[in-house]
Amino acid sequence: xxxxMVCIKRVVDYNVRIRVKxxxxxxxxxxxxxxxxxxxxxxxxxxxxxxxxxANIEVVAVSIGxxxxxxxxxxxxxxxxxxxxxxxxxVAVEPLTAASVFLALAxxxxxxxxxxxxxxxxxxxxQTGQMLAAIWERPQATxxxxxxxxxxxxxxxxxxxxxxxxxxxxxxAVITVDLRLNEPRYVKLPDIMxxxxxxxxxxxxxxxxxxxxxxxxxxxxxxxxxxxxxxMVKDVPELIDALKKKGLI
Amino acid sequence: MHKILxxxxxxxxxxxxxxxxxxxxxxxxxxxxxxxxxxxADTAAVAAQxxxxxxxxxxxxxxxxxxxxxxxxxxxxQLAALAADYxxxxxxxxSFGKDLMPRLAALLGVPQVSxxxxxxxxxxxxRPVYAGNAIVTVEADPARKLIATVRVAxxxxxxxxxxxxxxxxxxxxxxxxxxxxxxxxxxxxxRPDLQTAxxxxxxxxxxxxxxxxxxxxxxxxKLGAAVGASRAxxxxxxxxNEMQVGQTGKIIAPEMYIAIGxxxxxxxxxxxxxxxxxxxxNKDGEAPIxxxxxxxxxxxxFQAVPEFEKLLGTS
Numbered sequence: 001x002x003x004x005m006v007c008i009k010r011v012v013d014y015n016v017r018i019r020v021k022x023x024x025x026x027x028x029x030x031x032x033x034x035x036x037x038x039x040x041x042x043x044x045x046x047x048x049x050x051x052x053x054x055a056n057i058e059v060v061a062v063s064i065g066x067x068x069x070x071x072x073x074x075x076x077x078x079x080x081x082x083x084x085x086x087x088x089x090x091v092a093v094e095p096l097t098a099a100s101v102f103l104a105l106a107x108x109x110x111x112x113x114x115x116x117x118x119x120x121x122x123x124x125x126x127q128t129g130q131m132l133a134a135i136w137e138r139p140q141a142t143x144x145x146x147x148x149x150x151x152x153x154x155x156x157x158x159x160x161x162x163x164x165x166x167x168x169x170x171x172x173a174v175i176t177v178d179l180r181l182n183e184p185r186y187v188k189l190p191d192i193m194x195x196x197x198x199x200x201x202x203x204x205x206x207x208x209x210x211x212x213x214x215x216x217x218x219x220x221x222x223x224x225x226x227x228x229x230x231x232m233v234k235d236v237p238e239l240i241d242a243l244k245k246k247g248l249i
Numbered sequence: 250m251h252k253i254l255x256x257x258x259x260x261x262x263x264x265x266x267x268x269x270x271x272x273x274x275x276x277x278x279x280x281x282x283x284x285x286x287x288x289x290a291d292t293a294a295v296a297a298q299x300x301x302x303x304x305x306x307x308x309x310x311x312x313x314x315x316x317x318x319x320x321x322x323x324x325x326x327q328l329a330a331l332a333a334d335y336x337x338x339x340x341x342x343x344s345f346g347k348d349l350m351p352r353l354a355a356l357l358g359v360p361q362v363s364x365x366x367x368x369x370x371x372x373x374x375x376r377p378v379y380a381g382n383a384i385v386t387v388e389a390d391p392a393r394k395l396i397a398t399v400r401v402a403x404x405x406x407x408x409x410x411x412x413x414x415x416x417x418x419x420x421x422x423x424x425x426x427x428x429x430x431x432x433x434x435x436x437x438x439x440r441p442d443l444q445t446a447x448x449x450x451x452x453x454x455x456x457x458x459x460x461x462x463x464x465x466x467x468x469x470x471k472l473g474a475a476v477g478a479s480r481a482x483x484x485x486x487x488x489x490n491e492m493q494v495g496q497t498g499k500i501i502a503p504e505m506y507i508a509i510g511x512x513x514x515x516x517x518x519x520x521x522x523x524x525x526x527x528x529x530x531n532k533d534g535e536a537p538i539x540x541x542x543x544x545x546x547x548x549x550x551f552q553a554v555p556e557f558e559k560l561l562g563t564s
Binding site: 012017018020027094095096099118119121122123124125126127128129130131132133134135138139140141142143145155158159160161162163164165166167168169170173178179180215216217218219220221222223224227228229230231232233234235236237238239240242243246248249 | 320321322325343344345347348349350351352353354355356358359360361362363364373377378379380381382383384385386387388389390393425427428429430431432433434435436444472480483484489490491496497499504505515522526527528530539540541542543544545546547548553556557560561
């Protein structure tokens with residue numbers, strides 16, 4: 001194992017309350033706090049832990065997004081990534097395009113392992129890792145809650161609907177990570193200073209020969225239907241009565 | 250006419266109910282001609298179940314020993330070999346479908362609509378984004394094949410009563426050896442399946458321990474309910490991951506959902522908002538769960554739950 005590539009997406013922070021624009025053209029993003037997609041942060045943490053256990057492993061953080069996505073890559077560098085690449089794009093790319101960009105980077109970088117979150121918390125698509133593995137013609141292990149690397153293979157425990165499943169994949173491979181894989185470290189101030197000196201290259205879709213096709217057109221964005229606030233009961237016997245009235249027990 | 254292929258989910262013995270929900274979703278498309286494909290080592294039994302779903306015209310069996318476990322790297326190229334005849338290929342938005350369908354879409358070079366929750370037309374759909382805090386209407390290009398995962402909580406299961414033709418397919422596809430199944434650990438239980446249960450009792454961090462979750466199991470057994478948990482409870486180790494309900498766990502739509510000691514983080518509410526009736530028991534009257542609950546009770550769960558169970562017995 002020599003190199004791990006970690007794909008990072010800049011998204012609206014986990015704690016921000018999402019508001020839909022009144023004209024239905026999307027959600028409000030002006031002045032909203034942006035962060036590393038939390039699942040990608042877990043992917044980066046895992047890469048750093050693998051690096052810390054081994055010798056001479058380089059961790060490369062890559063992202064696709066607006067110029068300001070450099071902020072998230074600087075955070076990744078402060079966490080411990082060795083260098084970063086931003087593929088700058090002012091338009092949001094779809095998962096298939098993102099996978100094509102990461103494929104182009106993978107062909108340049110030849111990583112042994114690509115780690116990314118199982119989904120981004122903005123579009124919730126849950127596609128990019130699987131698509132990347134498909135077009136890279138390499139194995140995929142999605143929803144990882146445990147990763148063991150030995151020789152040229154990874155043994156991955158996956159969170160599936162029925163419980164936990166373990167598969168073994170030959171490297172290079174794409175692994176998408178789930179919530180319980182690890183708890184990402186906090187960034188310390190000296191590391192933020194050090195990160196400023198680490199290399200961060202900026203390139204473009206054009207330079208990588210990828211076009212940002214719009215395959216799925218967004219027609220409109222609406223707030224979800226709200227549930228009506230119900231009734232409060234004062235004790236358990238009243239609760240039983242209310243359930244009986246609704247024919248539920 | 251739109252020829253729609255549904256990738257059936259099964260464990261070799263039973264067809265997962267998510268498949269019947271995908272059929273209902275596909276029926277929402279005008280002039281749908283619906284087929285189900287089953288990949289497995291021996292799909293005879295599940296093919297009979299799939300053929301009985303009303304509205305299904307054909308069931309394709311792709312049996313080979315390598316298909317014993319559903320590995321996306323092996324299933325996707327086989328599905329790609331079948332894809333030419335279909336305009337749409339749907340799979341359930343379960344861990345099986347979410348793993349497999351994007352790999353198929355990328356092999357075909359076409360987009361995927363994830364978590365399809367409503368059909369507006371053959372190429373226009375609604376899906377949730379931002380943990381369900383916004384619903385986006387997307388439109389795909391009719392000139393391309395379309396892959397989708399179907400948000401199963403949004404659709405009722407198709408009834409039985411059909412009698413589709415069952416056909417065995419032999420595909421000349423070489424499969425990679427780079428991905429191997431090792432094993433599985435499931436909390437097998439006699440309780441109803443969380444994803445499809447009519448009643449669900451769910452616990453949060455306020456339960457305080459795995460031991461205290463027994464209170465919920467006991468109540469659930471009395472109600473014939475499945476048991477779920479919030480992410481906080483799973484993270485704390487009180488319940489296994491397969492019990493997690495919410496944005497990153499299971500998204501469910503039971504007739505009755507009883508949230509016990511769950512504060513109601515937005516990510517949790519995403520997983521339950523299609524429930525017919527939500528009941529909440531929580532000590533904190535300000536908990537956000539009460540904003541969405543149909544029936545709320547502010548009470549100490551350690552007193553209310555045993556009392557609830559006891560009164561159920563006498564009613």
